[in-house]
Amino acid sequence: MELDFQFTSDGLIPAIVQEATGEGQPKGRVLMFAWLNKESLQKSMETGFMHYWSRSRKKLWFKGESSGHTQRIVRWYVDCDKDVLLFEVEQGGGACHTGYRSCFYQELDREGKPLPIKEDPVFSEDEVYKKG
């Protein structure tokens, strides 16, 4: 597999994850932002589902492992500097651990203050992560 990307000194590359919208240019909602290392990139390609590197837990992270909300990869892109990746995915449930469809549910005003949230969570954080 080609891995001709610019990784950080920590061996990571940032990824923007967007809802897949079919043919043509990707124009879906941005769901989340996370980091991959070479291993998580290999795993993502092998399985067809997003795997990340968790910087806080310092381990490979299969998205949806706990929640069941996996991300099936549809298309992927690299940017002009080869140091950022963009993935189009089919998102199961919600991408955000808070229960929202996207991690970017909080709009801000020009002063940086939070505006009222215009959508409802798609799942309950308590039910998905704390059951059993």
Added chain:
Amino acid sequence: MELDFQFTSDGLIPAIVQEATGEGQPKGRVLMFAWLNKESLQKSMETGFMHYWSRSRKKLWFKGESSGHTQRIVRWYVDCDKDVLLFEVEQGGGACHTGYRSCFYQELDREGKPLPIKEDPVFSEDEVYKKG
């Protein structure tokens, strides 16, 4: 102004920049990815146009200063961890220094090899950056 965000140890926060699509959830094309520090964030809010921190040139960077291809801010969002920003912008010309509308013009196959590019540049890099 509120700046209650999680900046890196270098004082930076990453930003995803997306074409504005009007009311409702943002569903535009992802144009670029860059970093802001507090000064560039203040400048962006004061002027209504995107300013970044150039990590390579180590200076404040008004997007469009050389090319004229500015980014007028329409809406902005912070993610659930308050460590990534998402901006919806009206992009003049092209966002990418190569002349493409988006920096993410290069799709990859499952092996990470580049696929044929499906669009044309919207401006000539030579004409825009090297004239005069």
